[in-house]
């Protein structure tokens with residue numbers, strides 16, 4: 001018993017020595033000696049209105065974390081202060097940070113100063129006695145577009161959660177929130193000229209139960225579902241995000257993924273309808289018909305959208321538009337002839353070009369999913385490459401700007417482990433943290449000049465199977481931290497082992513203290529292999545969340561708080577022709593649990609298991 005207590009203490013002590021810990025990893029960070037300690041005399045020096053605003057944000061953060069606030073002054077005292085210093089000439093969005101025992105100085109301009117503050121907040125250790133270890137940082141982002149997408153069409157997400165996500169995005173130095181507002185299953189933005197878009201289009205009769213296609217006949221929950229954001233609420237999100245240097249990019253899907261709009265205004269379809277707000281997932285065949293009245297409608301909608309969202313970019317979708325209705329429509333076939341278009345892909349291109357022309361005439365640019373390449377790109381479009389990188393590569397070669405968002409690397413609606421039975425229902429795929437982290441958005445196929453068109457990277461959360469904020473958080477975190485580093489940190493500063501074993505555990509514990517949910521990673525050091533062969537094993541484990549405990553079994557039963565607590569390397573001798581299943585689980589200080597991870601240790605050729613008689 002004594003031995004356990006001692007080694008548990010040693011394990012806990014080794015967990016606290018993580019050092020300076022910022023996600024995303026800065027361009028350069030040099031540790032100094034000593035530390036800056038907050039006292040009740042510590043002051044914040046802020047002389048410009050923006051610096052004063054940031055000082056207020058720092059105080060809000062400190063108040064939540066430590067219960068104390070600092071006095072804001074405009075002139076620096078001799079020592080014991082944190083200063084926001086306006087400095088020009090740094091790289092875009094860049095900042096410098098110097099912490100010594102005497103002061104903490106954050107220098108930069110606009111977003112740069114804001115990101116310096118984010119780094120300071122991450123560097124503070126200790127809640128009761130906050131301090132910052134001495135450090136010198138120079139930092140700026142690798143990409144100008146660092147995005148996360150949230151689909152609120154399939155499931156409506158509450159405003160409070162959206163704001164919470166914007167706070168988390170800011171902390172990770174993301175600067176684009178792509179808000180996917182319209183879908184076959186729901187139109188979520190109030191449009192004053194077309195009230196039926198939300199009166200009708202925001203509600204579906206019911207929702208498919210479970211995974212698409214896993215039950216035949218399909219089953220439905222029989223519950224009316226819906227919701228939408230008023231224009232005032234959307235403006236509130238825009239303002240909240242802007243205060244955190246995040247641009248909200250609205251997406252209004254066209255010409256496909258539009259049945260909720262058609263349910264409200266059937267005259268915009270190619271057939272008389274009626275159409276219904278969809279209750280199943282997937283791609284639906286009823287799409288906008290390229291009639292004059294459709295363009296009039298979309299221009300009116302987009303006029304209101306532009307009034308709410310000052311973003312220079314409006315996302316117009318463009319993906320997954322089936323051509324069935326256009327093929328069957330005499331009107332569309334005549335239009336193809338009249339406009340001298342090649343086929344229905346040409347018609348899609350015509351559709352997007354018209355919308356682009358309208359938005360360009362109002363001083364805005366379009367972003368579209370990579371299908372907008374088919375039939376020819378609109379002249380000024382930015383392409384969001386999601387079906388792999390090919391679309392992005394093709395667009396960059398045509399000198400178009402690109403946001404990389406390939407489904408193999410950044411579709412965070414995919415499963416986080418291969419053991420799907422232990423994970424909440426997801427759409428499919430397998431996207432572990434390491435794979436997100438490994439992503440490099442500048443493909444080798446492009447020349448250095450063409451790579452300049454890769455403006456950045458974005459992860460997407462489609463919400464077919466994500467009805468709650470808790471599940472959304474489980475899917476976002478910790479993969480969003482990996483993406484933050486892909487988007488911000490220079491390649492030579494990326495190191496998955498160091499990220500996942502040193503900085504992420506610290507970050508996740510803070511996330512937990514902020515009452516956010518996340519997927520608890522497996523114990524660090526648990527073999528990735530399902531089976532390891534040998535007779536002698538020493539398994540060295542570390543907690544993936546600061547302060548978390550690891551429990552294990554070797555008897556094939558489920559690990560839990562009732563089984564062995566991990567306190568020192570597990571040494572196992574496997575006799576000839578035997579095997580042992582090592583199972584671990586991680587439980588965080590707040591009680592969040594990882595899935596159970598299993599590795600079978602095999603020596604020789606064991607007999608197969610016999611099922612015990614019940």
Ligand code: ACM
Pocket residue numbers: 319320369386
């Ligand atoms: C997409 O995932 N359909 C853009």
